[in-house]
Structure formats: C-alpha cells, structure tokens
Amino acid sequence: MPRNTLTADQIVQAAIAHLDEEGLDGLTMRALGKRLDVAATAVYWHIKTKDELVRLAADAAWAEVELPDPARVGWRAAAVRTATSSHAMFTRHPWMGQAFGGYLLYGPGKSRHDDHLLAVYEAAGFAPADADRAAAAVFTYVLGNALAPAAMVALNRRLAIGGEDAARAFAEAQENSVAIARTFPRLRERIDSPAASYAGTPEDSFELGLTGMLDGFQARLAAGAER
C-alpha cells in the first residue's frame, strides 16, 4: 500500500467542507480533486459516483446530531430538541435540504432521526398510530423549514435531478405521494408487516397530523394569548 494515499474518509470530509462552503452546485469532481490536490478521477477509485459521495457526506453530517433521551427530559422537550437540533444540522449544512430529498429513501438504518423521533412518542405512551403521525408531522415540519435555507441558496440557480427509469419511479411516487410515513424505516416495517396493527392510511396520517397542529392553534386562539 502506498504511503500518502487517499482514503474514502478524507474524500468525504473534503466533500462536506466543500459542500458547506460552495453548496451542492459547487461540488464538482474537478473542484473536489483540486481541493484534495489530486486528479479529479482519482476519487473514482474510492467512491463509485458523485451520488454516493453526497450520500456518504449526508451520513456523516447526520452523525453530528445530538439526540436527547426522552426518558430523561420528557417527550415534549425531547421532540423539540430533536427537531431543533436536526434543524440546526440543516442550517449548518444547507445542501442537506436538497440532498435529503434523495437521502430519505437511500435505505433503512441510515438515519437515526426517524427512529429516535418515533421513540419519543412511543415512550410517552401514544397509541402506535398517533405516535407514527406525530413523528411524521414533526419531521415534515422540520423538513419544510429546512427547505427555506436551501431555497435561499437555490435562488437564481438551477435545480435538476437526473437518472433512469423515470416512468416507474414516477408512478411509484404518485402512488405513495401522501405516504411520508412510509419513508421512515421503522414505520415502513410496521406498515408492510402482515401482522401490523397500523390501521391508518397515508391520507389519515397527513390529515391527522395537520389537524393535530390545528388543535394546538385552536388552544392558543382560545387562550387569546398574544405571546
């Protein structure tokens, strides 16, 4: 093995730094090569494609997020902290807001966030379906907020996705369009399992998450509080 040799980890760290500084569009293989003082194509020995590189960078970025213990701080505080720390991660790495769209579905076990968020509500004694909906609602709220900084970066820029088998993926997307719950590994497990006791449809999840929010607003309205 040569001595001063590239490693996949070096590449991922350099990619994160580059993404943070230049944004998702700033990450070109040639630019990354320049940063590593290496030919652009040298990266391809260690990493299959640019997509995989971004995914690895996203994995590494998620690992930075500190997740609270719901048993110690209570479910409300845990939910808020989970949401805010995740949001802080999105703020620190704005490219994640864009990349996470694809990252969501890169496979189960990749993100600790979904499992943890669900556990928060389960620990509080929510009925399974309600825990699912609450976790999904909070996460999509964070994700929606995370898109704001990403949108600012995207201002006056170009957004593009590329790949093959568009028609099939498209059909699948429409079929599952409302089912963000399915994109969380443990929720998917529960939903797809034959023994699952999950009774709600994806539409239920969306509607009830929304009405859950409205209940909260109504309480504030009733209290007439101008905070």
Add this chain to the structure above:
Amino acid sequence: MPRNTLTADQIVQAAIAHLDEEGLDGLTMRALGKRLDVAATAVYWHIKTKDELVRLAADAAWAEVELPDPARVGWRAAAVRTATSSHAMFTRHPWMGQAFGGYLLYGPGKSRHDDHLLAVYEAAGFAPADADRAAAAVFTYVLGNALAPAAMVALNRRLAIGGEDAARAFAEAQENSVAIARTFPRLRERIDSPAASYAGTPEDSFELGLTGMLDGFQARLAAGAER
C-alpha cells in the same frame, strides 16, 4: 409575423406536460424541442433560460389550485382544504417539490398560497404573530410532505443546483435560515416594515409552530384516543 409560430404559452404548457411525464430531469431543452417539433434553440427566442421556463411552469401550476373562502367554511376547514389542495398540486406535479425550493424566493406576488393561508388565520381572529406562525407551520408541513413524493422520484438519481455568487447566497441563507416566515411576501412586508408590530423572531416562529403542534398531540394523548 409568421403563421405557425411558437408562443411562450405553448412552450410553458409543453414544459408542464413534459415535467409531469418525465420529471425535472426529463426536461432538457432538446427533448422539449422534440416535443414541440422545433429545434431546441428555438425556445430561447421566447424564454430566457431553462430556470425561467421552470418558474413559468410553476406559476401556471399554482394557478390550478382552488382555494376555499375561510369566511364560508371556517378557518379549520379552510386551513385543511388549503393544505390538502396544495398538497394535491404537489402530487400532481412532483417536480414542484424540487422546483419550489427555488420558486419560493422568485419574488413576491407569485404564489397565492401564502397570502391565502395567512388570511385564513387572520379571519379567525388570531393575534397577528400567531397567525403568522400558524400559516408558516401549516405551509412548512405541506412542503415537507410534498418532499416525500419528490424524494421517491429522486431515488437513485442525482440532485444538483448550479449558478453563481454562491458565497453571498450562502451567507444570506445562513442568516435567514430559520426564517421561513420571511419567505412569504406578506409576512416579509410585515417583518421588514418599520411600523411592524411583529415581535417574534424567526426562531420564535419555528419553536412556537412546533409547540403548537405538540399542544395538539398532547390533547390527543390526554384523550387517549386510538383513532
């Protein structure tokens, strides 16, 4: 003026059809030209760039959304309908989930959704700050959910944004990262106006929107309802 001539509207309609069928990545100028039975570069006489074309397509797609009258159906029903119809639009046009990130900031007065959503809560008698937060929370919830179908399309694909002046946009993005409220024209107007009575910070908006949701969940938890 020649007889069988392209129009900007024809191009936009073709672009929407193409985006719906092939996704954001499927829209290449050459493919669009083929669909219009015209050279790819003919489009450039009518439309400045591909970015502008996507923006025009997004404008046209938003125009399809039916928005309810809060005075007639009540604010809760109006909020749900606004959210669901907007979500349906994102489902019908999954590329919007990606494109909207940039679309959000293309300028004020482009989307009816934000104004309408705010009006819903104002009509219900919410305090201004609470109305802002509720509108922002609901919208980000929809937006987060909308990202799920987009994510499915993005599966195994590539996400990229391109453009210039990255550093400045990036700094601006970080500064305003939590302020999704600012991305809504009327909210921005209220926040930036010297006479504004809006007292909350963007962080307040995020935290209070979140706790508003949690209040709703708590009510459901207390009711012990397994719906």
Add this chain to the structure above:
DNA sequence: CAGTGTACTTGCACTTAGTTCAAGTACGGG
C-alpha cells in the same frame, strides 16, 4: 537486493446538457 503484484493515480477522451450566435427563412405590408 531484484522482482513482482497490488493499490492506487493520471491524462485523455467520450458524452450529455445549457446556451450562444451567425446565418438563414417565411410572412405581412408597401
């Protein structure tokens, strides 16, 4: 110490996609 295989690294080149531009073309008006 010489040889050899493995683990990289490199430059070249191919491809796709956005965009520009000089050169056309067609149609309405005079």
Add this chain to the structure above:
DNA sequence: CCCGTACTTGAACTAAGTGCAAGTACACTG
C-alpha cells in the same frame, strides 16, 4: 416584387460526470 420583422435553425462552445488504458509507487517475497 421587395423588404423588414419575427422568428428558426444548425453548428459550436463550455462545463461536468465518468470510463479507460497506461503509468507509478510501495510492500512483500525470494
């Protein structure tokens, strides 16, 4: 019949992802 305006075209430039054949350097073996 001519001419100008309003388009349309094909060639070409650029940037970026990626494959490939060829090279290089290090560790290990004998």
